Amino acid sequence: MRIRLVFAWVILALSAMPQSAQADGRADSMALFRKAYGRFKAGDVPAARVVLLNAIKADPHNAIAHVLQGRVYLALKDGVAAEAEFGRARDSGIAADDIRHLMANAYLLQDRPQDAIDEADPSHVPGRFAVWAARVRAMAQLSLDNDDAATAELNLALRLSPRNSAVWTDIGHFRIENGETAGAVDAADRAVALDPRNVEALLLKGQLVRTQYGLTAALPWFDRMLAIDPNNLDALLEKAATLGDIGRSRAMLATTRQVLAIRPGNPMAFYLQAVLAARARNWTLARSLLQRTDGKLDDLPATLLLAGAIEYQTGNYEQAIDKLARLVGMQPENMKARRLMGAAQWRQGDDASAIDTLRPIADRPDADTYTLTIVGRALERQGQRKDAALYLDRAAIPTRAEPSPLDVVADPRQLAALRAAAVANPGDTKTQIALIAALLRADQGAEALDVSQALLARNRGAPMAHVLVGDAYVATGNYAAAATAYRDAANISFTEPVALRLIDALRRAGNSAGAVEVLNLFLSQNPQDVPAQLLAADVMLSNGQWDKAINILESLRGRLGDRDAALLNNLAWAYFSAVRMDQALVYAGKAYDLAPANPAVGDTYGWILFQTGRDRQKGLALLRKAAGQSPRDAGVRWHLAQAYAATGAGAQAKAAAQAALALPGFQDRAKAEALIARY
Known part of the structure; x- marks a missing residue:
């Protein structure tokens, strides 16, 4: 688990310096130290590091220069180098207890949580560093999955310093780890309000905004960080990843190059560049860039x-x-x-x-x-x-299936064991989720609703709890109530799974306008999201906005390739409706080659072949095949009826039209009745 800790710099008492501070080298070293400290306070950590190297060179025994250099390495997330500097500070005269909180943080960055806890033992840490030490212990306990101990340490830090922005930032991270997204948002807001220049608080807020509102809304928060600390690697990397997800590839690449200029060889920058190459389907380049991470990720x-x-x-x-x-x-x-x-x-x-x-x-x-x-x-x-x-x-089913209730592997055959485990561990969220997933898979919606509502009562700040209630309402057929539950989840975490569920529930509840509103809002923040773009294309097709649908679908085809029969089929229909027959035939043929057993694909290809006159005999054969494969699809039956009528096969046309009329949801009743009346 990646741990982020925010610490305020505290100058150690000058009385801790050795008497040799009056020497010429010491004077030069202290002058450089003061310059470095100014750079550090201004947020220019790399520059502070360089100046401190010179300060230490002028006086290798300048203890507070070693302490500040260790603090610099903490900011750079280099726990090994930080530990070495704090060790040199102790050797140069700094009391061990005065930097235990710092050394503990260095251990934590090295994924040595127990060492961090031992080093930051409150019996050895001076009172002026008690808050800092408590926060280190809290994050160490969290990494050991000792949530109760972590909570106790954070409560201690909060009692000692209730208006400490760094403490509230840590509380936010703790709440994220425990799925309390709403509580994390509140903690981040408090942290930023207490110290608007706390870059770690701004980073936390940006990450939460990205989840709560979307990618585009998060970017200003990372930019606020960079306005304070232009070389902050966390802000640059988060910004780069967000730019990539939005589809701003050039800006993403430029940002990763900025990271590499500050920190040559940064593995995360190379990883993001590899992702960019993979999205462009340049697999050779993607492998080369991933290899440059040197196995660190x-x-x-x-x-x-x-x-x-x-x-x-x-x-x-x-x-x-x-x-x-x-x-x-x-x-x-x-x-x-x-x-x-x-x-x-x-x-x-x-x-x-x-x-x-x-x-x-x-x-x-x-x-x-x-x-x-x-x-x-x-x-x-x-x-x-x-x-x-x-x-x-x-x-071969022509329609796209609705979202499955849960992205959880659940076996409904284990219901008895899961029920027993849930009763024995009512506070274990994972056990409750596994039971709900199995109940939904077993079509036990009413019981799933009871369990999920009980879970929600204990976890109102967790978006997943609201989603589970919505999923259970869907299973019981109450789509309006499901939409309300999903909207509550979306107000905390507006992610793709939540958005798609909300859109689907609104549609099923008969609120098409509301579904489109949610879809547009989600796409405004996540313009590259594939499922949302497919839904948008469906809306355009149903509204007769052929050119807009074509633009969306062609963009998706460029990203996904020519291996999705449903996408190509929709693209063919859009081109056909826009009277661009050559393109319609090309994509309809490609879709049919990929999925000849799919009646929707066969119907589209057959109808286009017949209507354009390119091959009416083959087109009619495909329409017959599609009607046989999907006898309860009124649209397919109606196409077949019209094709029969156009070829003079009146009896067959009448029978196909009557079959279409008998099916629910058929839209062209008047035309079908008129066709039947002709024969």
């Missing part, structure tokens, strides 16, 4: 996912599986990792492993076509044709 989930994607895209399936297996072991609910790992296993010929990896996704109601197809083909190769047909038939 190899254990991070994001790095494992990127590395796995690079290996998969370059055909190194065994290496991809190795990296993705580590990630799935760390995060079993990571659906992206599962999809990629399962695809790599399938391409390597390991059908059994691919099925095991992908079934938790394939068995969900919102399983994607690609996953369903892989599981189906893998089962086919194992000779399980009956089971394979179930997945392949679902892969």
Whole structure:
């Protein structure tokens, strides 16, 4: 876990300096120290470091210069170098107790939490450093998952210094770790109000704004940090990542280069550049940039996912599986990792492993076509044709499935064990979530609602608690109540899963205008979000805004490639409706090549072929096939009726029109009745 600590500089008493301070070298050293301290206070940490190197060179025994240099390294997140400087300060005469809080922080940066706790023992830390030491102990206890001990230390720090911006910043980080997003927002607001120049508080606020409101809204907070500390690496890296997610690739690249100019070899900067190369599908460059991190980020989930994607895209399936297996072991609910790992296993010929990896996704109601197809083909190769047909038939379903209730791998067969565990551990949030997920998978919506409402009562500041209540309401068919729950979650954390759930619930509750309003708001903050863009394209298509739909879909095609049949099918329909027939035929044909068993794709291709006159016979055959594959799709039946009528096949036209009229949701009733009357 990455720990961020904010500390105010406290000048140690000059009486702690050795008597040799009057020597010429000492005088020069102290002059440089004062200059460095000014740079440090102004936020120019790199410059302070350089000046301090000269101060220490002038007098290697200048104890407070070593202390300040250690403080500089703390600001630069270099715990090893900081520890060395504090050790030299002790050797030069600084009392060990006067810098225990600093040394403890150096240990914490090295992921040595127990050493930090021991070093910052309150029995050895002077009272003037008690707040600082308590905060170090709190973050150390948090990293050891000792939440109660961490809470006690933070409460102590707050009692000692209730208006301390740094303490409130730590409280904010603690609340994030415990899922209390609303409480974290309150803590960050307090921290910024108490000290508007606290860059760590501003960083926390920016991160929370990004979650609460969106990417675009977060950028000004990182810029505020940089106005105070232009070389702050955390602010630059957060800004770079946010710019990349917004789609401002050039600005992202420029910002990462700024980081590398300040800190050559910074691994996170190279990682972000690798992400940028991967988005451009330049896998060779992405691998080269990722290698320049020198393995320093190899254990991070994001790095494992990127590395796995690079290996998969370059055909190194065994290496991809190795990296993705580590990630799935760390995060079993990571659906992206599962999809990629399962695809790599399938391409390597390991059908059994691919099925095991992908079934938790394939068995969900919102399983994607690609996953369903892989599981189906893998089962086919194992000779399980009956089971394979179930997945392949679902892969051919023309409509996009609604969002699944939870991105959690849950087994409804374990309900009895989960109920018992939940009763035995009512305060264990993870256990309660696992039970709710299993109940929803087992269609036990009423019980899921009871459990989720009880969880919400204990965790009103956690967006996930509101989401769970919304999911349970969806399961019981109460979409208006679900929308209210999702809106409460969105007010705390307006992320993609929350936004998509809210949009879906509003649509189902009959509030289409509200759904579009939420969609537009989300896209204004997250303009590159793929699911939201697909929804926006659907809205444009339904409103007849063909050119706008084309612009969105072409942009997505440029990013995702030509492997999504649904996207290509929608693009073909948009071009056809805009009377741009050549493009319509190209994309309809590509979509059909990818998904010939998908009746929506076959209907679009057949209708365009028939209407343009390019190949009416083939078009009619495709329309017949689509109607047979999806007999309850009124739109497909109506296309077939019109095609029959155009070829003079009156009886068939009448039968197809009557079939369309009998189906719910059919929109062209008057035209269909007129066609029937002709025959």
